Amino acid sequence: MIAKLYQWLIAGSILLSIWLALLVDYVQSDMISQNKYTIFMIPIYLAVAFAVYSAAVVGYRVATFNNCDEAAVELQQQIKEAREDLKKKGFVFTER
Amino acid sequence: MASKHKYSVLLPTYNERDNLPIIVWLLVKYFSEGKYDYEIIIIDDGSPDGTLEVAKKLQEIYGEKRIVLRPREKKLGLGTAYIHGVQHATGDFVFIMDADMSHHPKFISQFIEKQISGDYDIVSGTRYAGDGGVHGWNFKRKLISRGANYIVQVLLRPGCSDCTGSFRLYKKEILERLVKACRSKGYVFQIEMIIQARHMGYSVGEVPISFVDRVFGESKLGGHEIVEWLKGILYLFATT
Numbered sequence: 352m353i354a355k356l357y358q359w360l361i362a363g364s365i366l367l368s369i370w371l372a373l374l375v376d377y378v379q380s381d382m383i384s385q386n387k388y389t390i391f392m393i394p395i396y397l398a399v400a401f402a403v404y405s406a407a408v409v410g411y412r413v414a415t416f417n418n419c420d421e422a423a424v425e426l427q428q429q430i431k432e433a434r435e436d437l438k439k440k441g442f443v444f445t446e447r
Numbered sequence: 448m449a450s451k452h453k454y455s456v457l458l459p460t461y462n463e464r465d466n467l468p469i470i471v472w473l474l475v476k477y478f479s480e481g482k483y484d485y486e487i488i489i490i491d492d493g494s495p496d497g498t499l500e501v502a503k504k505l506q507e508i509y510g511e512k513r514i515v516l517r518p519r520e521k522k523l524g525l526g527t528a529y530i531h532g533v534q535h536a537t538g539d540f541v542f543i544m545d546a547d548m549s550h551h552p553k554f555i556s557q558f559i560e561k562q563i564s565g566d567y568d569i570v571s572g573t574r575y576a577g578d579g580g581v582h583g584w585n586f587k588r589k590l591i592s593r594g595a596n597y598i599v600q601v602l603l604r605p606g607c608s609d610c611t612g613s614f615r616l617y618k619k620e621i622l623e624r625l626v627k628a629c630r631s632k633g634y635v636f637q638i639e640m641i642i643q644a645r646h647m648g649y650s651v652g653e654v655p656i657s658f659v660d661r662v663f664g665e666s667k668l669g670g671h672e673i674v675e676w677l678k679g680i681l682y683l684f685a686t687t
Contacts, residue, residue, distance in 0.1 A: 352646060355603060356685045405597060412593045417580025419657035426548065426659050433472040440508045442468060445497075 370394065453484040454559070455538035455619070459528040460489060462496045463546045471505050473552040475513065481556045488515045488532045489546075492522040525613075526636055529626045533619065541617045547661045550614040554656050558616040561652045568621050568649035571607055571641065572614035572656035579609070579655030595676065602684050603642060607651050610638040614656055621649055634672070635679025642687050 373383055373390050383390065434444060456474060460467060471487060478485040489502045499518050506514040517535050519528070533541060542558070544550040550572065558570045573579050575596060581589070599610055611634050617625070624647070631639040644651060 354684070354686055405601075409590070409593050409597050412575070412597075413586070413589045416575075416584075416589050416593065417578065417657070419580040419582040419659065422551065422580075422657035423582040423659045426551065429473060430469050430548075433469045437468055437472055437508070442504055442508060444468070445464075 452540050453538035454478070454540045454542055455536035456485065456487045456542040456544065457529060457532040457536070458487060458489050458544070458546045459525060460491045460494060460498050460546045461522055462494045462498060464494070464496045464498045464501050466547050467498055467501050468505060470546050470548055470552070471509070471514065475509060477552045477555050481559070483559065486513055486515055486537060488517055488535060490528045490532045491518045492528070493518070493520050524632060526626055526629060526632070529622065533623050533626070536619060539619050541619050541622050543617070544614045549658050549661055551657065551659065554614070554654060557654045561654050562616055565650065565652055567652035568618050569644055570616040570652045570654055571609065572612050573609035573653045574612060574656060574658045576608045576653060577655035579657065581658045581660065583660035599638060599680065602680065603638065603687070605638060605641050606645050607641045608653060610641045613637050631679050631682065633679065634676050635683065639683055639687070642683060646687065
């Protein structure tokens with residue numbers, strides 16, 4: 352499989368050539384010539400849409416990131432248990 | 448559920464004197480409760496705080512069959528620690544996890560059951576899916592973590608929700624093959640392991656885990672780590 356970089360470059364150059372073809376009237380159509388400005392702005396619209404989408408996804412995932420409070424409490428309890436049991440087995444804890 | 452397999456846990460340590468006895472105790476507890484055959488391989492990289500002495504004491508308590516010591520002279524990096532450890536592993540499956548208790552051994556039976564359920568080559572713990580999560584992280588840390596994960600998902604499409612996670616179960620020969628194929632270091636090493644695994648056609652299962660940030664000692668996340676991470680991601684982007 353080819354590297355991700357080349358996949359992006361291939362997809363990017365295909366989209367770029369389609370966009371340029373529309374922009375320089377390589378394809379003749381009234382609809383295209385009437386909407387030149389919109390076509391010119393497409394990459395910017397796409398970039399903004401992608402940025403908004405990314406921010407929304409990351410924001411949602413940060414907001415819904417579980418706080419494992421019970422796990423931390425359980426661990427603290429088990430650390431005590433472990434220390435007591437290990438002391439019984441002859442382990443000496445040296446305090447820093 | 449008992450299993451006919453043997454599980455070797457690779458525990459690379461550096462200055463984990465306080466954490467090591469607890470993590471070993473927890474591993475013994477959960478492996479025994481699940482009636483699994485296991486060994487814990489401690490790879491200490493010459494910790495100046497006396498981690499190795501602690502490990503020796505634990506070996507006396509639990510026996511040489513369960514606790515195996517494979518120390519190294521100095522800090523040599525995670526990838527080589529796995530190569531070093533796996534050479535001495537007698538199990539057919541290998542767990543890798545952090546020794547700082549951010550990875551709780553209570554999840555090992557879920558990893559094992561998941562592995563058996565789909566005959567997965569790798570089972571990876573995930574903080575980002577299902578009931579997975581983190582404890583002790585502020586908003587900024589969560590934002591960096593989620594943001595970094597999003598960038599990895601978009602650029603590298605690794606087919607795994609938590610690629611930086613280093614709590615995993617591997618089939619032994621697959622871990623050996625993967626470690627040799629990977630060249631990255633640090634956080635990026637774990638990502639490359641999964642990407643290489645996908646390229647080689649191995650299957651990856653996931654288990655949600657709770658990640659409790661280091662109880663003893665400090666986590667490392669500064670400007671330098673972020674720059675190194677970025678370089679590593681771009682390297683993988685260009686080469687894999």
